[in-house]
Amino acid sequence: MTTLAPSRFQHRSLLEYAALLAVLALVATSLAATAPAPDRLGSGIARLFAPSGLFTQMIPPDFTRIEPIAWKLLETLQMAVAGCFLGLILALPFAILATDRLSPHPLVRHAARAVIALFRTVPDLVWAIIFIIIVGLGPAAGVMAIMVDKIGFAGRFFAEAMEETDPGPQDALRAIGASRLGIIGSAVIPACLPSFTATSLFALEKSVRGSAALGLVGAGGIGVDLKVAFDLFNYDEALAIILMMLVLVIAVEQGSGWIRRKLI
Amino acid sequence: MNAPLPLQALAGSALAEPVLAVAGLCKAFSGRPVLQGLDFALAPGQATALIGANGSGKSTLLRCLVRLIEPSAGAVRLLGRDMRALSPRALRQVRAEVGIVWQRHNLVPRLSALSNVVHGVQARMSGPRAWAQSLAPGLVRDEAMACLARVGLADRALVRVDSLSGGQQQRVAIARMLMQRPAFILADEPDASLDPQTGEEVMSLLLGLVREEGLSLLVISHRLEHTLRYSDRILGLANGRITLDQPTARANAASLRQFFDHAEAA
Numbered sequence: 242m243t244t245l246a247p248s249r250f251q252h253r254s255l256l257e258y259a260a261l262l263a264v265l266a267l268v269a270t271s272l273a274a275t276a277p278a279p280d281r282l283g284s285g286i287a288r289l290f291a292p293s294g295l296f297t298q299m300i301p302p303d304f305t306r307i308e309p310i311a312w313k314l315l316e317t318l319q320m321a322v323a324g325c326f327l328g329l330i331l332a333l334p335f336a337i338l339a340t341d342r343l344s345p346h347p348l349v350r351h352a353a354r355a356v357i358a359l360f361r362t363v364p365d366l367v368w369a370i371i372f373i374i375i376v377g378l379g380p381a382a383g384v385m386a387i388m389v390d391k392i393g394f395a396g397r398f399f400a401e402a403m404e405e406t407d408p409g410p411q412d413a414l415r416a417i418g419a420s421r422l423g424i425i426g427s428a429v430i431p432a433c434l435p436s437f438t439a440t441s442l443f444a445l446e447k448s449v450r451g452s453a454a455l456g457l458v459g460a461g462g463i464g465v466d467l468k469v470a471f472d473l474f475n476y477d478e479a480l481a482i483i484l485m486m487l488v489l490v491i492a493v494e495q496g497s498g499w500i501r502r503k504l505i
Numbered sequence: 506m507n508a509p510l511p512l513q514a515l516a517g518s519a520l521a522e523p524v525l526a527v528a529g530l531c532k533a534f535s536g537r538p539v540l541q542g543l544d545f546a547l548a549p550g551q552a553t554a555l556i557g558a559n560g561s562g563k564s565t566l567l568r569c570l571v572r573l574i575e576p577s578a579g580a581v582r583l584l585g586r587d588m589r590a591l592s593p594r595a596l597r598q599v600r601a602e603v604g605i606v607w608q609r610h611n612l613v614p615r616l617s618a619l620s621n622v623v624h625g626v627q628a629r630m631s632g633p634r635a636w637a638q639s640l641a642p643g644l645v646r647d648e649a650m651a652c653l654a655r656v657g658l659a660d661r662a663l664v665r666v667d668s669l670s671g672g673q674q675q676r677v678a679i680a681r682m683l684m685q686r687p688a689f690i691l692a693d694e695p696d697a698s699l700d701p702q703t704g705e706e707v708m709s710l711l712l713g714l715v716r717e718e719g720l721s722l723l724v725i726s727h728r729l730e731h732t733l734r735y736s737d738r739i740l741g742l743a744n745g746r747i748t749l750d751q752p753t754a755r756a757n758a759a760s761l762r763q764f765f766d767h768a769e770a771a
Contacts, residue, residue, distance in 0.1 A: 350541050413611035415679075416573060417685055418601035419627035419635075427636040428622050435615075 272282025294475060302484055303477035310466060310482055314489055316380055317462035320455070321448035321493075324384040328448075329441050335392060336399030342411065343403065343425060357400070361393030365451050370458035380461030387448050387455070395444050402436035403429055438504050443499035450492045452487050522585065524549045524689050524721040525570065530579035532562070532569055532576040539565050542579070547738075552715045552722040554732045554753070556764040557742035563725045564608075566742065567691050570723075571600055582690055601628030604687030606711070608694040610678035614667035618658060618677045621666055622649040625684025639661075650682040656710060672703030678708060690714065692724040696731060704728070708735040729758060729765050 251308035277285075289296045337343050338353035368389045410428040419427070430437075454463020463486060470479035523546035532540040539562040547553050557563045568574040570581055572588055581588040586599055612621045619638040626645050627635045634640050638649065653659045656676040666674055675695060682690065692711060696704030712735045714720045726732040732739060732753070739756050741749030741764045749764070 303658070407614075409607070409609055409611040410613045412573070413605070413607060414627060416571060416600055416603075416605050417625065417628050418597035418599075420597075420622070420631050423627045423631055423635060426633060427616075427620075431613050431615050431637075498642060 298474075299480040301477065302481040303475070304481045306478060307481070309484075310463070310485055311468050312464045314485055317452050317456070317464075317486075318449065318489060318493075320380050320383045321387060321452040321463050322443065323392050324387025324452070325441075325445045325448040327384070329395050329444060331388065332392045332395035332399055335396040336403060337425060337429075339374070339396065339400040340403045342408065343421065343429065353396075354400075357393055357396040359393070360389050361397060365390040365455065366458055369455045369458050373459055378459045378461075383452055383455040383460035383462055384422040386460055387452060390451065391444050391448065394447065395440050398440040399433070399437060402433045402440070406432040426491040435504070439501055442501055446490070446494050446497055449490055453490075512732070517708065522549075522650065523547055523582070524584055526580075526582040528580045528582075530566070530581065531577045532565055532574065533577050539745055540569065540576075543745075543747055545740060545747055545750065547721060547723060548731060549721050550715065550719045551737045552712055552724065552735060553738045553740060554724055554726040554736035555740050555742060556726055556749075556761065557733055558764060561742045561764075562745050563742055564693055567605075567693050567723070567725060570691065571603055571605070572596060601685060602688045604682035604685050604690045606675075606679055606682055606690065606692040606695045608697045610666075610671075610674040612666045612678055612681070614676055615665060617663045618653060618666050618669065618673075618680075619646070619649055619662040621677055622680045622684050625652070625681040627647070628685040628687075638738050649680075649684055652683040653677070655683060655722065656680045670703075672699050672706065675699060675703075675707050676710070679707070683714075687720065690720055690722045690724075692722065694725050694727050697727060704731065711735070729761055732756075733758065 256351065288294050291297065330377060333351050335357055338349050338356055339343075344350035344353065365386050368386035369382055372385040376382050376385065406429060410432070411424050414424045414428050450460050453467075454465055456462040456466070457468050459465065463482060467482045467486075470476070470482060526546040527543050529539065530540055536693040536703070543566065555563050555566070560669045563583060565574060569576045570583060570588075572581075572591075583599060584602055586595070588596070588599065591599060613624070617638060620636075623635065623638045626641070626649070630645070634642055634645070638646055641649070650659060650662060653662055656679050658673060658676055658680065661669060661673065666677055669677065675698075679695075690711065695711065696707050708724075708731050711722055711724065715722050724736070726736070733738060733756065736753045738752055739761070741750065742746055743749075743764065749761075
């Protein structure tokens with residue numbers, strides 16, 4: 242007696258096929274409306290490598306100003322670390338207030354979620370412009386922008402990690418008569434520590450990448466030098482700055498990856 | 506919610522005020538009755554086994570006693586206090602005196618055995634000093650070590666609980682419960698996930714607390730053998746009602762089998 246194999250594909254309803262068709266139509270219309278035409282893309286790339294093209298003028302990179310660039314890179318890293326640290330510290334209370342089991346009231350939970358979503362949705366360059374108005378040009382505005390961006394980023398992931406923890410130990414402590422803060426400090430945070438660490442390290446990587454761009458609007462860091470190099474057509478110096486930024490970002494990513502593997 | 510509370514425990518000493526008195530206790534989930542008017546009282550210093558088939562309402566009853574689940578009707582008087590009339594703060598104070606041993610140990614997995622035991626002090630102390638052994642005051646650490654020694658795990662104090670065996674984890678949970686300095690212990694099938702020998706050890710440990718330290722114990726039991734060996738009194742729950750209430754000394758295995766899903770030979 243032979244056993245019949247099950248149908249290769251699951252039976253789908255008409256509604257599911259309609260939804261799939263709608264998604265495909267969205268992708269197709271989006272590509273048609275915004276993606277570059279292949280011939281324009283080809284000629285544009287060729288222009289980059291022409292004798293007077295951008296790439297041709299960039300090579301070889303000019304490292305004559307390596308020392309001031311290195312100091313600016315250090316400032317960029319410091320902005321990232323400071324902004325990230327402040328953002329992570331402030332993300333924790335927001336995340337606690339946004340978590341179903343830990344929030345004191347549904348209204349507080351909705352308000353905390355709305356604030357986190359707002360911080361995450363507005364781009365960090367916009368935050369940088371807002372903080373330049375508040376604290377003036379320079380790294381302080383960049384630190385504040387990174388901080389707000391990280392509250393939005395880490396707040397969401399911290400809250401998700403706390404939602405996913407086993408409720409058993411929390412219930413056991415609640416049954417003992419432990420306070421809400423006691424339950425958070427002794428059961429929730431220890432259980433979430435691996436996830437918090439991973440999120441924090443990703444936040445640091447994101448901050449380092451983001452802080453390089455903040456200088457473009459005057460919020461401190463290496464971005465200012467990159468903008469000036471482009472404005473003065475010093476494309477070879479711009480390449481040197483880009484390569485040094487690349488080294489910094491790769492070093493931070495490798496370092497955080499190593500820490501993640503060691504800690505988690 | 507106005508049912509009169511029994512003044513005396515029905516079994517045990519007639520003079521002693523009961524540690525627990527339940528009157529007309531009802532609980533329904535979405536209109537489906539689970540507990541239907543329970544009346545019983547427990548004398549202090551006794552081990553009482555609560556038996557019943559799956560779905561008979563044993564765990565619901567246990568949770569209703571400390572208002573982890575709110576009863577639909579009826580009254581509970583626990584350690585001399587009417588549970589209906591308690592403010593959130595007063596409720597926390599009563600819960601602090603009731604040690605609960607769960608079917609799953611419910612320990613914080615990444616922390617050491619000692620830190621988990623220190624958590625028990627949150628019954629009477631708050632703040633970060635009760636969050637971990639490294640932050641705890643010397644006296645609290647000493648008491649936590651004594652509790653671990655009481656369950657035979659003093660040498661495993663700094664081992665992460667998720668690397669301990671199931672029986673050892675349950676013993677750490679009992680040590681955490683001892684750290685509360687409870688007057689009354691509720692145990693929800695504490696031997697359910699343990700092998701027979703480890704289950705015996707855990708049940709023996711709980712009965713030891715009753716015999717040696719005078720604590721009162723209400724334990725949900727799913728093993729007929731344990732029910733007969735580790736209790737003074739048996740309450741049988743069927744269809745949301747107490748249908749059996751007798752001293753263990755007078756119980757016989759045959760009459761108890763109906764309360765177990767998979768009865769074993771006693």
